[in-house]
Amino acid sequence: MSKNVFVIAEQRDGELQKVSVELIGKANDLAKDLGQEVVAVVLGEKVEKLAETMIHHGANKVIVVEDPMLKEYVTEPYAKAVFEIIKKYDPEIVLYGASSIGRDLAPRLAARIHTGLTADCTGLDIDPETKNLMMTRPAFGGNLMATIVCENHRPQMATVRPGVMTPLENNTSLTGEVIVEDIKFTEEDMNVKVIEVSKSEKKKMDITEANVLVSGGRGLGGPEGFEKLQELADLMEGEVSSSRANVDAGWIEKDRQVGQTGKTVRPGVYFAMGISGAIQHLAGMEESDLIIAVNKNESAPIFDVADLGIVGDLNKVLPKLIEEYKKVKAQKEAID
């Protein structure tokens, strides 16, 4: 009988990706509702060392598959290995991050196993009556939230949007079992040859990883408004992000868009500069630890979620913020 909630962890260059610990956190809720366990699966060349981190974040068991062929992500050997694991362990649920890797891998497996898959989920719950997984995702460009159930096939599979689920605190007293699975690969498992992996500067920037986000809205008045935001972001070692209005206007690239049809972020500090706070924007940032809003309209809905609000023209407020922050930084450096 199908059992346990599996998370297919993601590593890049041997580093565990944030979405994997987020998924382990969510898998804990689901496993609790089912009275089952959380099993993380990690694939790569030398990745056994990642097992401990996953256990400290709530995995009861970690299955490790190591092979030089798994060093870089390639669809075929990864799909083969995960397929073998699923066949052997018969999980109830399998979760993948909705990253470029997860979104490539999961449909391969769904087709091979003949089961259902929901892409880019933002909500996962167990139906208290049927114990089925309810997978919720925005559809039709975010105009509709669809809750999808896979009643008759197992495992129930979902890719989950990075940044939406909350990881558990790192708890070094947690213990778990590490199982090493030996899967044999042959040259035939690899029709693709990786010649080179090159990282573009743009790819390295990921607003979901930033601890400080300085976000601009239409109130910036034009693309040049982002230069000032960049200055504040640089001072605070953060990144610049945006509302959709500015992306649609071509002022900034799409991968910096926060919101329902952009990215979900949860930084330590989120500056909302000239952003009205439309529901579709709030959906992507309201879980931020500290929200600071600057808006000239005191009834802008952004103030409903802001921890700190400044009513004023950002052309005046922003230079002052930069100036003050420079002063504080200089003082701090003097003390250090």
Ligand SMILES: Cc1cc2nc3c(=O)[nH]c(=O)nc-3n(C[C@H](O)[C@H](O)[C@H](O)COP(=O)(O)OP(=O)(O)OC[C@H]3O[C@@H](n4cnc5c(N)ncnc54)[C@H](O)[C@@H]3O)c2cc1C
């Ligand atoms: C299906 C769907 C999906 C969507 N997805 C997203 C999404 O992912 N992300 C997203 O952001 N939006 C999304 N939207 C769009 C969303 O509804 C809003 O239109 C958008 O968020 C508005 O962006 P804004 O706040 O920058 O602009 P506006 O709503 O125009 O707000 C500009 C704000 O700036 C203030 N302002 C103007 N000048 C100044 C100044 N000098 N100083 C201080 N404040 C000033 C104004 O008072 C105003 O509050 C979506 C919409 C739909 C229908």
